[in-house]
Amino acid sequence: MLKTFFKKNILQVGIFFVLIALLLIFMALSPSTFLAGRIYIAFMSTIPFAAIMALGLTLVIISGDMDLSFPSVMAISGFVFSSTFLSTNNALIALIVALIVGMAAGIINGLLVVKIGVPSIIATIGMQFFWRGLTTLLCEGMSKNIVPIRETITHKILVGRIGGAIPSQAIWFTVIAVFLWSLLNRHAFGDSVRFIGDNMQTAKIMGINVDTIRFLIFIQMGVLTSFSGVLVCFEMANWWPTQGEGYMLLVFASVFIGGTSVFGGRGTIIGTFIGAIIIGIIEAGLIISGFSGFWTRLIYGVIIVTSVSVYAIMTKKKLMS
Amino acid sequence: MENLIRMKGGFKNFGEIKALEDINFELHKNEVVGLLGDNGAGKSTLIKSLTGVYPIDKGELYIKGIKIDIHRYSVKEARKYGIETVYQERSLGDNQPLWRNIFIGRHNTNCFGYIKVKKEKEEALNILTNLIGLKGVGISPDSFVETLSGGERQGVAIGRAMYFESDIIVLDEPTTALSLKEVNKVLNFVEMIKKNGKSCIYITHNIYQIYSVSDRFVILDRGKIVGNYMRQDLSVEDLSNKLMMHAKSE
Numbered sequence: 001m002l003k004t005f006f007k008k009n010i011l012q013v014g015i016f017f018v019l020i021a022l023l024l025i026f027m028a029l030s031p032s033t034f035l036a037g038r039i040y041i042a043f044m045s046t047i048p049f050a051a052i053m054a055l056g057l058t059l060v061i062i063s064g065d066m067d068l069s070f071p072s073v074m075a076i077s078g079f080v081f082s083s084t085f086l087s088t089n090n091a092l093i094a095l096i097v098a099l100i101v102g103m104a105a106g107i108i109n110g111l112l113v114v115k116i117g118v119p120s121i122i123a124t125i126g127m128q129f130f131w132r133g134l135t136t137l138l139c140e141g142m143s144k145n146i147v148p149i150r151e152t153i154t155h156k157i158l159v160g161r162i163g164g165a166i167p168s169q170a171i172w173f174t175v176i177a178v179f180l181w182s183l184l185n186r187h188a189f190g191d192s193v194r195f196i197g198d199n200m201q202t203a204k205i206m207g208i209n210v211d212t213i214r215f216l217i218f219i220q221m222g223v224l225t226s227f228s229g230v231l232v233c234f235e236m237a238n239w240w241p242t243q244g245e246g247y248m249l250l251v252f253a254s255v256f257i258g259g260t261s262v263f264g265g266r267g268t269i270i271g272t273f274i275g276a277i278i279i280g281i282i283e284a285g286l287i288i289s290g291f292s293g294f295w296t297r298l299i300y301g302v303i304i305v306t307s308v309s310v311y312a313i314m315t316k317k318k319l320m321s
Numbered sequence: 322m323e324n325l326i327r328m329k330g331g332f333k334n335f336g337e338i339k340a341l342e343d344i345n346f347e348l349h350k351n352e353v354v355g356l357l358g359d360n361g362a363g364k365s366t367l368i369k370s371l372t373g374v375y376p377i378d379k380g381e382l383y384i385k386g387i388k389i390d391i392h393r394y395s396v397k398e399a400r401k402y403g404i405e406t407v408y409q410e411r412s413l414g415d416n417q418p419l420w421r422n423i424f425i426g427r428h429n430t431n432c433f434g435y436i437k438v439k440k441e442k443e444e445a446l447n448i449l450t451n452l453i454g455l456k457g458v459g460i461s462p463d464s465f466v467e468t469l470s471g472g473e474r475q476g477v478a479i480g481r482a483m484y485f486e487s488d489i490i491v492l493d494e495p496t497t498a499l500s501l502k503e504v505n506k507v508l509n510f511v512e513m514i515k516k517n518g519k520s521c522i523y524i525t526h527n528i529y530q531i532y533s534v535s536d537r538f539v540i541l542d543r544g545k546i547v548g549n550y551m552r553q554d555l556s557v558e559d560l561s562n563k564l565m566m567h568a569k570s571e
Contacts, residue, residue, distance in 0.1 A: 008463070186435050188428045195425055198414035205412070206426035207397060265416040 011259040011311065012270045018257075018307070019278050022285065029289035039288070041165055043280055045235065048173035049228050050247050051276030054254035055173075055180050056224035058272045061255060062184070063217050064197035064264030065113060065120040070225040070251065072131035073105040074244035077226030079135050082144040082239035091154035095230055102226025105131065106219035114214045136241055143240035150237050159234040169231050176224065181269040193217060197264030253300055254279045257307045278303070323350040324383065325489055325520050326371060326404075331380035333370055333544075340366040341377065342544045348489065353511060353521045355531040357564060358541035364524045367541065368491055371522070372406050373399035385488075403488040407495060412478035413466045420445035420462035423481045444484075453480035453510070471499045472506030479510045483517055490514055492523045496530060508534050528564060532557045542567045 006013055027034040053070050060067045081098035085091055105127070112123035149155050160168045184190035192213045195203040203210050233239050256262065257278055258271030282303070283296045324347055331344035341363050348354055356364050369375045371382075376394040383389065384402045413422045423445050429437040445462035449455045453476045466474060475495045482490045492511070496504045511534045514521045525531050528538075532552070538560060540548035547567055550560065 182435070186438060188430055188434050188436060191421055191425060191428065191436065194417055194421070195414045198416045202412060202414050203425075205396070205406070205408070207400065208426055261416075265414065 010314065012268055012274070014310070015258060015271055015274045015278070015307070018303075019274050022278060022281065026281070026285040026289055030285075033288045034285075037165075039284065041167065043277070043284070044170035045159075045167035047277060047280035048167075048169040049232050049235075050250040051173050051254060051273070051280065052176055052228040052231070053221075053225050053247065054251045054258075054272050054276045055177055055269060056221040057251055057255050058258070058260050058267050058269060059180065059184065059193055059217050060120075060221050061260050061262065062197045062264060062267040063193045063214060064200065065214065065217065067109065067124045067218065067221050068121065068248070069105065069109060069124040069127035069131060070221065071244035071247050072128045072135065073102060073222055073225045074229035074232070074247065075135045075241070076105070076131045077101050078229040078233045078239045078243045079139055079144070079241075081226075081230045081233050082146045085146055085149055086144065089148070091149055091152040091234075095154060095158075098226045098230050099223055102222040102224070102229075103219055104222070105225070106222025107215070109222065110215035110218040113218065114211050139241050141241055143238060145238055146233060147237045149234060155234050158231060169235065172227075172231070177269055177273045184269055189213065189216070194265055197266075199265070249297075249300070250279050253304050256304060259307075259311055261311075324348070325350055325385055327381075327383040328371065328377070329381040329383075331367075331370065331377040331382065333366055333375060333377050339544050341370065344377075344380070344544075344546055346371075346539065346546065348520055348522060350488075351515060351518050351520060352536045353515055353523060353534055355528070355535035355538045356522055356524045356541065357526075357528060357531075357538055357560075359526075359567075361543070362541040363544040364541050365493065366544075368406070368493060368522065368524060371399075372396060372404055372491055400487075403486060404491065405482040405485070405487040405489070406491040406493060407475060407478040407482060408493050413474055415467045416465065418463045418465055419449065419460070419469075419477060422466055422477060423448060423462075423484070427485060448480050448484050449477075452483060452513075453477065454513070470503055470506075472503030475507045476510050479514065483514065483519060488519055490519060490521050492521060494524050494526075496525065496527070504530055528560050529557060532560065540564060540567060 023034065033039050053074070057067060057070070077098045080101045081094045084097045085094035088094065109120070109124055109127060112118045112127070113120045156168075158168055158172065162168060162171065184193065192203065192208045195206065195208060196210055196213055200210060229243065232243060254276035255267070255272050256275070258268060258273070258275030260267030260271065279300070282299055283293070286295050286299060287293055326346070326348040328344050328346040331341055331346070332339075333341035344367060346367065356367065358364050366375065370377045373394045373396040376391045380391070381388065382391055382394065384404070414425070420442050424436075424441050429440055431437065442462045449460060449462065455473060455476060460469065460473070466477070469477065475492075479490060479492075495507050499507065508530065511521055511523060515534075523531055523535065535552055537552065538548070538550045539546060540563060548563055550563070555563070
């Protein structure tokens with residue numbers, strides 16, 4: 001039974017062992033940090049921001065599409081959130097308005113890709129520039145200080161510390177991961193996502209409403225991105241115009257390390273979940289272990305190239321057997 | 322014999338091109354019809370007009386005795402009437418397990434849309450072993466389509482159509498690019514369709530493959546039906562000669 005489990009979930013098991021190996025290496029290099037609890041609390045507060053977007057992007061890529069607009073959607077959502085909070089002093093209303101903006105960004109991506117027929121990679125590059133440009137215009141290059149948000153109940157619910165230690169955003173990340181896992185693996189919607197990415201013609205022939213499902217996938221990506229942007233604002237009690245920049249590489253790396261196929265049709269939420277944790281611990285792990293920050297990107301590159309090569313070889317072997 | 326499909330005076334144009342002209346076609350209950358003809362003869366257009374992909378422009382269409390509104394006829398409606406097409410390349414998702422392929426678009430779900438996975442896997446196993454007969458060849462509901470041979474893939478798509486009570490299964494050139502062994506598997510599946518009391522329209526170029534499993538042959542040429550023969554009335558050589566005759570007259 002254990003053998004069947006390993007065989008069926010070889011990718012996820014493999015990526016899990018990579019995570020364990022990395023942690024063991026960091027523990028060996030810096031035992032005082034990695035054998036104590038504080039570093040893990042810090043990881044739980046920082047990893048969810050990129051990881052939540054990676055979870056949403058996993059569905060987009062499995063469906064055979066791409067979304068490169070999310071760093072800018074994060075910025076505009078954060079801007080709308082902080083502006084609304086400053087004018088209403090109500091964090092919940094600000095959260096809802098920001099989520100609506102994320103939803104609108106997803107709808108626009110869906111319109112461009114599904115209705116007009118622009119390839120998703122091109123449409124979302126365009127939207128990335130559009131949202132970033134609009135944000136810069138609206139904020140006039142100024143950041144927004146929202147320190148009073150720390151006093152709100154919404155702050156406690158979204159980024160508070162459970163039991164004085166566990167960051168709430170880690171719980172939200174886990175809840176979203178479990179929900180998306182169930183959607184992808186156990187729900188008819190997830191099945192449609194897989195078949196659209198695998199073979200769109202088959203999906204159409206088998207009666208799947210391909211256009212609606214693709215629309216919904218872009219919308220969930222927009223909503224999760226804005227939620228992540230709002231979490232960053234809550235955590236920092238601040239919004240700044242370049243928010244979201246720098247997440248592109250981290251998010252894509254999390255998805256691909258997790259075993260999602262760039263060709264669509266295949267991918268796992270568990271893989272992305274672990275992939276996001278790996279990406280999240282590398283930078284801190286390297287620096288604490290005595291490496292300079294310059295090593296970070298090189299190590300990211302090595303891990304991404306190695307993992308996707310291993311997946312390619314494993315897929316080939318599976319087909320040959 | 323009971324008519325499952327009856328097209329009367331069917332016409333279909335694509336701009337200036339007359340794809341189908343005055344087509345009178347019938348498919349009876351528990352009958353296998355081999356649809357033959359050269360490239361561009363109109364075989365695929367006829368099939369697509371019967372399965373709702375391109376409804377005819379003019380004429381009458383009856384399915385199971387019900388007159389169809391040809392202007393509103395669609396693939397979805399055709400499936401409601403129990404017509405399902407099996408395409409060689411487009412019927413299954415390669416990267417998905419068989420149980421998902423069998424139930425795609427028609428899952429057993431609870432009121433929240435969640436799939437009853439255990440039940441579907443049990444049903445898939447039943448279909449694979451009892452309905453299709455892919456028993457003892459290392460194929461399970463969790464097997465991925467990409468690991469199946471071409472003939473086995475056709476078998477799964479045909480089994481799926483039968484499981485969902487399709488009365489009319491249309492096979493659109495299902496043996497193109499298959500080895501002889503795989504072609505035999507597909508022909509066995511066609512015999513199985515007949516044994517289960519269903520009907521089948523089989524499009525092919527190769528009369529030698531289809532001869533033994535067909536009850537009747539319909540020959541199309543330049544959008545018109547030019548021949549309609551019962552198998553008992555002619556040998557495979559006669560059928561070949563008829564086809565050659567139409568090809569030469571072009």
